[in-house]
């Protein structure tokens with residue numbers, strides 16, 4: 398039975414949308430963002446990059462296929478709140494183990510249903526991403542101005558560092574699948590399971606590290622390469638990760654980064670990042686790969702981006718040689734990938750692990766593997782020259 402108890406979504410500009418309580422009851426605060434994927438709600442909810450955000454699904458019917466243990470992208474749901482139009486009344490899928498409502502309640506995630514999420518999306522699209530709150534149960538009875546004051550007292554996403562909240566506490570390793578080619582250190586800034594699986598599937602031992610490790614810790618592992626994951630928060634609030642990356646780049650350690658990892662490569666190279674008006678979140682975002690001229694349909698989830706010229710190479714302001722924007726968005730020309738021309742380092746702003754989403758960008762993991770192989774053969778030829 399669906400709840401008939403009321404709930405309200407309050408935006409920081411005072412807009413209010415009354416609907417029905419969904420998931421856990423109570424109140425929650427976060428940045429309101431919209432996601433346009435028609436599928437993949439479980440992957441969205443369990444993507445740690447959504448920590449601190451109240452996610453609205455534009456797709457009107459959510460929960461049809463329930464939830465299961467296999468499609469978890471991390472250990473829990475991370476969204477601060479969940480806004481849907483119509484939750485499915487029945488769960489219908491052979492893989493379903495629970496209903497989405499069960500998971501939201503069990504994990505204490507406050508949601509709201511019965512909201513015209515496309516109307517709210519149109520509002521956010523013109524007014525910009527903003528803080529919001531969902532109020533149900535006893536919190537529904539607070540006055541309008543008390544609710545708005547709570548929303549306005551919440552932390553804005555700009556300037557927010559959330560890495561410590563989502564990162565693993567202990568390091569752990571996923572063994573290479575099949576023949577081992579090398580090893581990679583993954584800085585867990587909110588990594589998704591599919592990313593780790595894609596790395597391991599390419600013959601890499603994957604050493605997942607807590608976000609507070611030092612460059613010495615990373616270099617001391619003797620790995621073939623370093624990877625920075627996706628993750629929540631503002632890249633401008635991650636100075637220590639930027640410093641770590643600069644140190645490992647100077648030491649010559651190959652690098653690949655996804656999403657937050659792209660923004661942090663940008664910053665390590667001396668570029669600025671900025672907040673997008675409402676972000677890119679969905680699974681049909683067109684991107685141009687400048688090297689091949691191929692258009693990829695990609696999965697994306699980002700609210701910040703790197704500032705760089707998309708049409709010509711330039712010097713890294715931090716002295717890391719020549720750099721080019723490798724990919725950009727065909728919707729709004731936002732930087733979607735960086736490539737270092739004088740270093741073994743590249744990154745993308747979108748999600749080649751595609752969970753959920755199309756697999757067009759999966760070749761990027763192969764590009765990373767090629768980079769590691771090339772580095773290995775360069776190292777072994779120097780060694781054999783030295784031995785001669």
Ligand SMILES: NC(=O)CC[C@H](N)C(=O)O
Nearest residue numbers: 446627628656657700701
């Ligand atoms: N998915 C991500 O890694 C997101 C990166 C960053 N938190 C942003 O919103 O832009």
